[in-house]
Amino acid sequence: MNFSLRQLRGFLAVAEHASFTKAAAQLHVTQAGLSAMVREFEQTVGCRLFERSTRAVLLTDAGRTLLPVAQRTVDELGETMRQLAAANKPRARVLRVGVTPLIASSILPQVLRAYAEAQPEWRVEVADMDRGLIQQGVEDGTLDAGFGAFFQKTAGMRRRGLFPAELVLAQPATLAPKTRRAPLSWQRLDPASLIVLPPSNPIQQLIDRHVPSMPDAAQSTARRVYSHLETLLAMVEAGLGQAVVPSFAALTGTRWRVTLRDLTPRVALDYAIVTRSGRRDSAGLNAFADCLRAAAQPA
Incomplete structure (x- = not known):
């Protein structure tokens, strides 16, 4: 017995809609083409599967017997094909x-x-x-x-x-343009003006090796310490001080209105x-x- 999956689907569509016209529209084929497909399927099976009239298309006893088997076959084959496709699809x-x-x-x-x-x-x-x-x-x-x-x-x-990156000085954007452009020596930094990271932070440890030292007592009271670079930049934007930060802070664009000023000598921080x-x-x-x-x- 030689029949196709296409014929099985045509049989199921006609059985579902009890109409060749509606079934053909669902399958995107012509009504004549679907009728020929079902006739070929009936010839292969060896019996009529539908009683046709001008008012309806109804399943015969043979058609009702075949219907659940055809539906199960199409469903199982479709699920198996989906599983095979998923198994062979490259996973991300x-x-x-x-x-x-x-x-x-x-x-x-x-x-x-x-x-x-x-x-x-x-x-x-x-x-x-x-x-x-x-x-x-x-x-x-x-x-x-x-x-x-x-x-x-x-x-x-x-x-x-x-x-590559280096340590630079973040200052409020309100500074005069000439001041913003001029590099500043580390030795001219006022440590009391700096907003800093915690002493345990490796960036701050690198900064402290270059900033002029303050007396321990003054340092403990004057320092404004925050845990994140983002906070330092926000504080500088608000005019609450200045901060030494990595130059890749420039990648934040206009998020904070600050000026990044070169420090000399250059201290690399890639x-x-x-x-x-x-x-x-x-x-x-x-x-x-x-x-x-x-x-x-x-x-």
Whole structure:
């Protein structure tokens, strides 16, 4: 017995609608073509499946016997085909990365859009978190890579610069243009005017090695300390002081109206990627790093 899935579907459509006209419209075929298909199917089966009249098309006893079997066959075959297609469809590979908040809140949306276009077979899961938590996630394997200004060399970790940066002075945008453009010596900084990160923060530790020292008593009372670079920039915008920050703060654009002024001598503070030592970078990770690096380039 030789019949087709197309014939089974034609038989089921006519049985459902009790009409060749409606069944043909559902299957997107002509009524004449559907009638011929059903006749061929009846010839293959060896009996009539429908009683045709000018008023209705009704199933015969043979048609009613065949109906549940045909429906089950079509359903099971369709489900099997879907399962086979899903099994053979390439699954999206997952890349888990941690990114420091300043970059995550500025250029990360741009990076993710570019990455989705360039690497559709990869799905990125991004955690925006503090540098220390990112490094911990890379160490314990919950993150494939971390991005930020990392300082301390840790056993089992590999650090590479992603794009160059340096320490600069964030000042209110209301300063005179000439003042904004002129580089400032570290020795001319007024430490009492600075809004700072906690002493345990590696960025602040690097800053403190270059800022003129204050008496311990004055330092404990004069310093305004906040945990995040974003807070420092907001305070500077409000005219509450100035702050030494990494130059990649410029990537925030107009989010905070501050001026970033060069400090001399230059103190490098590159933005970096950290991964576990001995672990080969995936093509997805390399592409993500390329997108992040490209987004950080000056327009």
